[in-house]
Amino acid sequence: MNMGQTVAEKILSRHSGRDVFAGDLTIVDVDGVMASDTTAPLTIRAFQDMGGEKVWDSSKVTFVIDHASPPPNELIANLHALMREFANEQNIKLYDVGEGICHQLMIEKKHVKPGELILGADSHTCTYGALGAFSTGVGSTDLAGVLLTGKTWLKVPESIKIELSGTLSEGISAKDLILYLVGQLGIDGANYKSIEFTGEAIEQLTLDSRMTIANMAIEMGAKAGLVSTIGLSLDYPFETIEPDLDAVYDLVYQFDVSKLEPQISIPHSPDEVRNISEVIGVPIQQAFLGSCTNGRLVDLHEAAAILKGKKIHSEVRMLIAPASKDVFLQALKDGTVEDLTEAGATFLTSGCGPCVGTHLGVPGNNETVISSSNRNFRGRMGNRNSNVYLASPAVVAYSALLGKIADPRFVLEEEVVCR
Amino acid sequence: MQVKGIAHVYGDDIDTDRIIPGKYTKTLNVQDMAAHVLEDLDPEFRSRVKVGDILVGGNNFGCGSSREQAPLALKAAGVSVVIAKSFARIFYRNAINIGLPLIEIPNHKIQNQEEISVELETGRVNNLTANNEYFGAKMPEVMIQILNSGGLAAYLKENKSYTL
Numbered sequence: 001m002n003m004g005q006t007v008a009e010k011i012l013s014r015h016s017g018r019d020v021f022a023g024d025l026t027i028v029d030v031d032g033v034m035a036s037d038t039t040a041p042l043t044i045r046a047f048q049d050m051g052g053e054k055v056w057d058s059s060k061v062t063f064v065i066d067h068a069s070p071p072p073n074e075l076i077a078n079l080h081a082l083m084r085e086f087a088n089e090q091n092i093k094l095y096d097v098g099e100g101i102c103h104q105l106m107i108e109k110k111h112v113k114p115g116e117l118i119l120g121a122d123s124h125t126c127t128y129g130a131l132g133a134f135s136t137g138v139g140s141t142d143l144a145g146v147l148l149t150g151k152t153w154l155k156v157p158e159s160i161k162i163e164l165s166g167t168l169s170e171g172i173s174a175k176d177l178i179l180y181l182v183g184q185l186g187i188d189g190a191n192y193k194s195i196e197f198t199g200e201a202i203e204q205l206t207l208d209s210r211m212t213i214a215n216m217a218i219e220m221g222a223k224a225g226l227v228s229t230i231g232l233s234l235d236y237p238f239e240t241i242e243p244d245l246d247a248v249y250d251l252v253y254q255f256d257v258s259k260l261e262p263q264i265s266i267p268h269s270p271d272e273v274r275n276i277s278e279v280i281g282v283p284i285q286q287a288f289l290g291s292c293t294n295g296r297l298v299d300l301h302e303a304a305a306i307l308k309g310k311k312i313h314s315e316v317r318m319l320i321a322p323a324s325k326d327v328f329l330q331a332l333k334d335g336t337v338e339d340l341t342e343a344g345a346t347f348l349t350s351g352c353g354p355c356v357g358t359h360l361g362v363p364g365n366n367e368t369v370i371s372s373s374n375r376n377f378r379g380r381m382g383n384r385n386s387n388v389y390l391a392s393p394a395v396v397a398y399s400a401l402l403g404k405i406a407d408p409r410f411v412l413e414e415e416v417v418c419r
Numbered sequence: 420m421q422v423k424g425i426a427h428v429y430g431d432d433i434d435t436d437r438i439i440p441g442k443y444t445k446t447l448n449v450q451d452m453a454a455h456v457l458e459d460l461d462p463e464f465r466s467r468v469k470v471g472d473i474l475v476g477g478n479n480f481g482c483g484s485s486r487e488q489a490p491l492a493l494k495a496a497g498v499s500v501v502i503a504k505s506f507a508r509i510f511y512r513n514a515i516n517i518g519l520p521l522i523e524i525p526n527h528k529i530q531n532q533e534e535i536s537v538e539l540e541t542g543r544v545n546n547l548t549a550n551n552e553y554f555g556a557k558m559p560e561v562m563i564q565i566l567n568s569g570g571l572a573a574y575l576k577e578n579k580s581y582t583l
Contacts, residue, residue: 025559025583038444042487045447049572068445076445123485123509139487139513141571145581153561153581187432188479192508221482221507269432356441377436377483379459384440 004244006159007226008194011134011241015117022158022248030146031116032060036102038067038356039121041079042140044086047147055090056150062111063087063094064102066351071097072359100324100350103127103292107211108324114229114238119146124292124374126222129214130207132229132241134194137218157194157223158250160185161243164201166258171409173302174209175294175372175392177201178216179263183273184253191221193250196228196243201257203231208296215293216374219270262407265390268378276395276407284389286369287312287400290321290348291355294372294393297327297336303397304336306411307343313403318345319361321353345400357382370399422499423536423547424472426529431477433460435510438481438489452488453495470497473537475529477503481510490514500537502527502544502555515562518570522555539566559583 003021005013013019015028035043040063047055055061063083071077080097087094095105103124105111112118114132118125121143128135138152146152162181168174195217205213210227217225229240262276289295289303300322312318320340322328328350331337337347348354354361355373362382363369369381369388376388391399394408437460439452446452457464474493480503481489490513493501500520504527514521520539529535533548542555558566561583568574575581 025561027581027583038441038486041445041447042491046572050575067441079445079447121485123483125485137485137509139485139509139516141487141516142512145571145575148575149580151581153583155559187482188505188507191479191482191505218483221479223508269434357436358442358445362442375434375436375483377434379440380436382440382442384459 004246004248006194006243006247006249007196007241008134008157008159008224011115011117012154012156020156022156024156025153026156027151027153028117029151030119032062032111032118033143033146034062034064034102034106034111034120034122034125035140035143036067036122037065037069037080037083039140039143040083043121043144043147044082046141046144050144050148052144052148055092055147058091061092061147062106063092064105065096066101067356068358069097069349069351098325098349098351100326101292101295101352103215104295104323107131108326115241119143119152123218124215126217126225127211127215127292129217129225130210130227131232131234132226134224134226136223157192159194159196160190161196161198161249161252163252163254164197164199164257165254166201166256167204168201168257168260171394172260172262173392173394174205174212176260176263177257178213179265179273179390180260182216182219182265182271183263185220187219187269187271188221190217193222194224194226195220195222196226198228202228206298207232207234208298212293219374262392262395262409264395264405265376267376267387267389270375270390276405279389279405280407282368282389282405284316284370284399284404285367286361286363287316287318287396288354288361288369288371288373289318289393289396290323290353291373292323293374295321295323295327297330299372299393300331300336300340302393304339306394306397306408307401308339310343310401312344312400316400316403318400319348319354320345321348322350325350354381370396370405372396420539421536422471422539423534424499425469426473426475426531426533426535427464427468428475428529428531429460432479432482433476434483435481435486435489436483439486439492444486444488449491449495452492456492456496465496468496468498471499472497473535474498474501475503476501478505480506482507485509487513487517490517490519494519500539502529515566516571518566520566524553524555527553
């Protein structure tokens with residue numbers, strides 16, 4: 001019997017050597033793996049506990065030092081040294097301090113391609129769904145299992161289809177769109193499932209914007225967030241994998257994005273999403289632009305368009321961590337770094353920075369942060385007595401300028417009037 | 420194997436940042452992780468929990484980060500089993516992989532400080548205080564094998580590969 005397949009079922013079938021469908025348990029061949037400095041040390045130990053000597057294929061393994069980078073203390077410095085030692089022994093590619101955020105590097109340096117199956121010991125590994133790869137986060141020991149065998153076991157997920165029609169308005173970005181969807185589906189709205197993002201609103205998006213969308217699929221609990229590759233432009237040829245017409249979906253959502261206004265996630269969960277009009281005017285003390293969600297060149301450009309020639313509010317610290325050294329270099333060359341620095345922002349090392357709450361921008365008690373990152377769970381940025389709001393780069397920049405949460409569409413209107 | 424302990428009950432969507440904050444994850448020493456377990460959710464938990472106690476959650480327990488330090492910290496703090504209405508996907512795998520048993524019971528009504536006994540093989544849960552019982556959802560066979568081996572590292576050391 002031939003049955004239609006979703007994109008997830010197609011990719012997992014190719015990696016299983018047989019046709020598999022939602023609910024099937026399967027053993028899959030893995031195309032690549034990644035671990036960061038939060039997870040690689042435990043992975044190395046688990047690999048050794050398994051009796052591992054050589055990893056199955058060193059060309060398919062990537063290590064990245066980005067979560068606590070450069071190391072804030074000797075304990076972490078020694079964990080970084082452990083990663084370097086293992087990577088050297090095993091001939092594994094390691095991106096060291098300052099090279100960038102793991103998920104940015106995996107795509108930027110072409111460690112992942114459309115249609116592949118990638119596992120990463122970081123929950124935002126789902127980001128590679130931006131280019132149509134089935135990628136999912138696992139823990140350190142699961143990753144060690146792949147280092148040993150080149151395989152893992154998976155349950156083939158049911159799929160949810162999200163069809164997006166219309167066009168995003170001026171000043172509205174992919175971040176507003178994904179925050180809206182997280183608010184609609186909820187923090188476990190796609191638990192164990194694969195999401196397919198499709199429709200004309202998706203087809204118009206650049207790779208950077210698609211990465212922002214796929215990145216936050218985990219904020220709905222999804223195993224993978226597959227963005228349709230229709231309309232995607234890459235600098236190498238690739239195959240577009242489309243679902244069969246009779247593929248079976250657990251749920252289908254349809255949204256028109258045309259009238260979307262800027263979205264904000266309020267403390268203390270990413271799915272507590274509001275229209276910006278409901279939270280305008282909340283005073284902020286810190287603004288963070290960066291993370292695997294929104295630390296790319298387009299995001300820095302959005303902020304610079306608002307802040308160029310102006311000064312951020314005197315009571316706000318604005319911290320920027322470019323997603324990679326390449327992003328930083330491009331922003332340096334095109335004047336963006338200068339514009340943002342003159343406006344009062346401080347540039348941090350490319351990496352996860354304040355998002356994970358280890359160092360480089362832990363907020364004080366009762367302080368409020370507006371952040372372009374992906375999570376605002378209590379204590380996420382390192383202090384349980386602080387509040388974190390999540391928003392687009394434009395909202396972060398305009399709020400930094402005014403010292404309170406502000407709607408960046410007003411700055412666009414101002415400019416129209418001036419002309 | 421049977422375990423018996425006091426229930427510590429929390430609500431829905433307990434995320435891994437609250438199970439162990441990111442700033443305490445950069446270590447290989449599980450006791451250092453345990454020292455901060457659930458710190459941002461309930462600062463008193465660490466001093467109250469006794470070896471063998473049972474952690475009980477609502478829906479979507481363990482959502483968020485893929486940090487395996489979350490189940491490691493719970494296990495090192497003495498938690499013998501976690502019962503929840505549902506679990507987030509990555510946490511579920513991680514807990515089994517490091518040998519921390521989980522039982523999913525969508526309709527449980529376990530209250531704080533009740534005495535609970537759990538039969539791990541069958542997933543049978545007895546609430547000794549309320550005098551009622553539940554049966555947990557059955558895990559895939561591969562997960563039962565991993566748990567019986569004591570975790571994925573021991574499973575793969577013995578078997579060298581996965582068997583479904």
